[in-house]
Amino acid sequence: MSNIRNFSIIAHIDHGKSTIADRLIEHTFTVEKRQMRDQILDSMDIERERGITVKAQTVRLKYKAKDGKDYILNLIDTPGHVDFTYEVSRSLAACEGALLVVDAAQGVEAQTIANAYMAVDQELELVPVLNKIDLPSADPDKVKIEIEEIIGIDAADAILASAKSGLGTEDILEAIIKRIPAPEGSVEEPLKAMIVDSWYDSYLGVIVLIRMVDGQLEAGDKIQFMSNKTERVVDTVGYFLPKPTKTDKLVSGEVGFLTASIKNIREINIGDTITIARRPTVRPFPGFKKVKPVVFCGMYPVESKDYEDLRDALEKLSLNDSSITFEPETSAALGFGFRGGFLGLLHMEIIQERLEREFDLDLVNTAPTVVYRVTKKDGEVVIIDNPAGMPEVGEIELIEEPVIDATVILPEEFVGGIMQLMVARRGMQTNMKYINETRVMLEYKLPLSEVVMDFYDKLKSVSKGYASFDYEFSGYQQGDLVKLDILLNKEKVDALSIIVHKDQAFYKGRDLADKLKEVIHRQMFDIAIQAAVGNKILARTTVKAYRKNVTAKCYGGDISRKRKLLEKQKAGKKRMKNIGNVEVPQEAFMAVLKLG
Ligand code: GTP
Numbered sequence: 001m002s003n004i005r006n007f008s009i010i011a012h013i014d015h016g017k018s019t020i021a022d023r024l025i026e027h028t029f030t031v032e033k034r035q036m037r038d039q040i041l042d043s044m045d046i047e048r049e050r051g052i053t054v055k056a057q058t059v060r061l062k063y064k065a066k067d068g069k070d071y072i073l074n075l076i077d078t079p080g081h082v083d084f085t086y087e088v089s090r091s092l093a094a095c096e097g098a099l100l101v102v103d104a105a106q107g108v109e110a111q112t113i114a115n116a117y118m119a120v121d122q123e124l125e126l127v128p129v130l131n132k133i134d135l136p137s138a139d140p141d142k143v144k145i146e147i148e149e150i151i152g153i154d155a156a157d158a159i160l161a162s163a164k165s166g167l168g169t170e171d172i173l174e175a176i177i178k179r180i181p182a183p184e185g186s187v188e189e190p191l192k193a194m195i196v197d198s199w200y201d202s203y204l205g206v207i208v209l210i211r212m213v214d215g216q217l218e219a220g221d222k223i224q225f226m227s228n229k230t231e232r233v234v235d236t237v238g239y240f241l242p243k244p245t246k247t248d249k250l251v252s253g254e255v256g257f258l259t260a261s262i263k264n265i266r267e268i269n270i271g272d273t274i275t276i277a278r279r280p281t282v283r284p285f286p287g288f289k290k291v292k293p294v295v296f297c298g299m300y301p302v303e304s305k306d307y308e309d310l311r312d313a314l315e316k317l318s319l320n321d322s323s324i325t326f327e328p329e330t331s332a333a334l335g336f337g338f339r340g341g342f343l344g345l346l347h348m349e350i351i352q353e354r355l356e357r358e359f360d361l362d363l364v365n366t367a368p369t370v371v372y373r374v375t376k377k378d379g380e381v382v383i384i385d386n387p388a389g390m391p392e393v394g395e396i397e398l399i400e401e402p403v404i405d406a407t408v409i410l411p412e413e414f415v416g417g418i419m420q421l422m423v424a425r426r427g428m429q430t431n432m433k434y435i436n437e438t439r440v441m442l443e444y445k446l447p448l449s450e451v452v453m454d455f456y457d458k459l460k461s462v463s464k465g466y467a468s469f470d471y472e473f474s475g476y477q478q479g480d481l482v483k484l485d486i487l488l489n490k491e492k493v494d495a496l497s498i499i500v501h502k503d504q505a506f507y508k509g510r511d512l513a514d515k516l517k518e519v520i521h522r523q524m525f526d527i528a529i530q531a532a533v534g535n536k537i538l539a540r541t542t543v544k545a546y547r548k549n550v551t552a553k554c555y556g557g558d559i560s561r562k563r564k565l566l567e568k569q570k571a572g573k574k575r576m577k578n579i580g581n582v583e584v585p586q587e588a589f590m591a592v593l594k595l596g
Contacts, residue, residue, distance in 0.1 A: 001253040002182045006074045008091050011101035012109035016131040019163035021077050027169045028061040059242040065177050074255035083344030086291045090270050094196045094211035097125035097180030104130040104138035108146040110407045110470035116151045127175050128158035150435050183253035191215035192281035198268040200319040206262035211255050218249035224277040226284045227269050232260035265322045291323045293341025296385040298366035300337030307336050313359035333493045333579045364577050366495045367592045370449045373400040388494040390483045393534050400476040402448040410467035412440050417462040425450035454593040487530040488582050498592050509538035515591035517541045527582055
């Protein structure tokens with residue numbers, strides 16, 4: 001086991017984690033040159049296009065070190081986005097150490113800190129790597145000080161690297177061997193393995209990524225998942241090279257996978273302990289967390305005949321991502337659809353995009369919302385993940401909403417702007433600290449619902465893109481909240497209701513009515529738009545009827561122009577829903593996200 005090293009790479013988004021992984025794979029000849037392509041571990045199309053890592057991936061590298069010995073290095077790549085924090089923490093639990101990659105031009109950012117703290121909590125050995133030193137603006141000495149002051153680890157021996165040119169790759173490999181401890185554990189002990197991840201593979205069925213701690217595992221073994229005591233017979237065990245490759249057995253200290261004719265990934269709990277029923281380990285892992293969705297939205301097919309297709313698509317997607325939840329939902333306005341639950345906004349957007357792209361579905365999605373806890377006057381506590389389901393005002397004793405602890409790192413010139421933004425978003429500052437002469441770290445308590453509403457774009461524009469942001473869930477807190485309804489021609493549109501703070505209801509109602517006026521097209525009749533809380537109308541506006549029929553102009557005119565116009569109408573129709581006799585486009589459901 002002394003020749004095994006299990007490590008992860010952690011970094012703020014875009015600091016170069018995947019590119020470093022590419023260099024390590026290349027240097028150890030794990031993938032033949034001709035098969036090598038950039039960001040080889042990011043396998044999903046969307047990951048590649050957006051340049052983000054969504055699912056954690058694993059690869060086993062063989063490395064002949066300068067000491068002449070052969071080593072096995074198991075790299076577990078981790079997702080960089082805050083939505084996937086739980087995957088990062090599980091990946092880290094499977095390692096003895098981690099490369100902490102920091103962009104030498106940008107310095108420590110919000111997710112550098114969040115991920116580094118997570119690694120320190122798990123008592124991992126951190127190896128700081130300053131990447132992108134090829135950039136003219138790189139300032140490794142300054143960044144070393146930031147790492148020491150903010151994260152509190154020694155950065156004197158930080159490795160200088162350029163994943164772009166390959167500089168430092170060998171130093172990283174040597175540091176992994178010298179500085180990260182070999183795994184402990186014993187082959188003689190009863191089987192103890194941790195489930196790090198699982199996903200569905202169309203050839204192999206459910207693949208379970210495991211970290212072996214004690215004992216050994218081979219095909220034919222009858223294993224037990226300790227959380228729910230289910231038993232399975234192992235079909236295959238193997239490694240990722242990075243393609244899944246069968247082997248005879250896995251032994252303590254190794255990272256690999258098993259398959260066991262498991263049909264549904266929901267049977268598998270990330271963080272669970274695997275053992276052998278007739279000789280179980282006496283020390284299972286302390287437990288695992290069921291990841292819970294925190295952001296919800298309604299998803300409705302534009303054509304109601306596509307409802308079953310949408311269900312099939314959601315089922316297929318959730319085969320591979322047990323963190324998605326969906327339940328049938330009916331909306332008076334939108335008909336039959338589903339309420340989807342996601343780990344965060346990015347996760348939600350990715351799923352929406354995959355539904356449209358991979359399954360060719362036309363959807364209307366409602367605005368995202370968080371989960372409220374409502375205590376009714378009769379003592380009943382209800383969980384509300386859809387504003388339309390909010391009890392009547394008279395029935396409500398109190399409403400609680402999720403709040404987060406947020407960290408923002410930014411150049412000092414933007415502090416004023418961010419503070420204003422945070423106040424507008426009901427944030428409470430809890431800390432402020434200079435991380436060097438020019439950059440500041442701010443900490444806030446903030447309702448999660450305020451982050452769900454177009455927060456990232458605002459943060460970006462206020463800081464010209466220089467602020468980084470990270471958060472963790474902090475708990476529930478009572479809020480003075482009300483449901484704001486929208487009425488179109490006096491009809492309440494359930495799918496447009498939102499929950500807002502009482503003090504903001506008036507101007508949010510007014511702004512929302514104005515925004516809806518911009519996106520709802522003129523029709524043959526006037527459309528009255530009203531915003532209301534309970535029976536009280538807060539704002540009203542009207543989309544005036546057409547004066548002229550636009551298509552009339554084309555009759556007798558140029559035929560290709562006419563076709564173009566018709567095509568345009570057809571394309572435009574796609575993401576529209578008829579509510580009563582009013583055509584409402586997708587943008588209307590997102591208008592709420594654009595409120596100040
Ligand atoms: P996520 O997976 O989304 O968290 O990002 P990441 O940390 O894996 O970053 P990635 O490897 O995708 O790199 C981000 C960008 O930085 C890409 O455009 C890379 O080409 C670029 N990059 C990575 N390493 C270097 C480097 O050493 N020098 C320069 N100049 N650019 C680099």
